[in-house]
Amino acid sequence: MIRLMQHADIHSVFNIEQQVQSHPWSLKQFAEAVDSYQCTVIEQQGQLVGFCILQPVLDEANLLLMAVAPDQQGNGLGYQLLEHSIEQLPNQPVQIFLEVRESNTAAIRLYEKAGFHQIDVRKNYYPNPDGTREHAVIMVKACSDDFAALFSSP
Template sequence: MIRLMQAGDVADVVAIENLVQSHPWTAKQFAEAVENYHTTVIEQAGKVVAFCIMQPVLDEANLLLMAVHPSQQGKGLGYQLLEHSIAELNNQPVQIFLEVRESNEAAIALYEKSGFHQIDLRKNYYPKPDGTREHAIIMVKSCSDDFASLFK
């Protein structure tokens, strides 16, 4: 079941985040996200297994964070959650932006499947555990047919 994230989901979301991120958000950041952003989760058998945090800004949105529990990856849940989260945005954005690690091929494939494409590269953006840095790919999804036609 896909639903809005609630304060009671923060512990499950933090647990997922700690499994998948080298520099995870804190419980406080997730609690603030529930209050300030468009946050959704997938719940299975009473447990959160995926989450998505989007920040609507005027006629745009930013995908801030999204993750699926490692045991549930590869089942299409990320795509379902992303599509649902976009459809539920109240500001009906013209375009949605995100940044993703250059090495995160699975996430890039998911975003491309959902209609995102690369528009830029932010060099040395993400810290890596070994002290080096990794590039971020900046992607956008055009949500308006009129706007999308400008880029064809």
């Protein structure tokens, strides 16, 4: 089941985040996100196993963060969650942007499968635990139906 994230979910979300990110978001950041952005979670047998945070900005959106629990990865849940979260945005955006670590092949493949493509690289954007830095790949998904809707408005 996919549903909106509640404040009561934040500890479960934070637990997943800590398992998958070298620089995880804090509990406070998740609490602020629930109040400000579109935050969704996916459950399996009543257990929260993934989350996705989208920030609508005017007629665009930013994908800020998403993750699936390590023992649930590779089962199609991330794709399902991402597609559903985009569909559920209150005002369908013209385009959606994201940044992802250059080495994060799994996420980049997922985003490509969901219709994103690379438009730029932000050099030395992410810090690494060893003090070095890693480039960010910037990707965009053009929501073409929405372009059409914009131009057909009276």
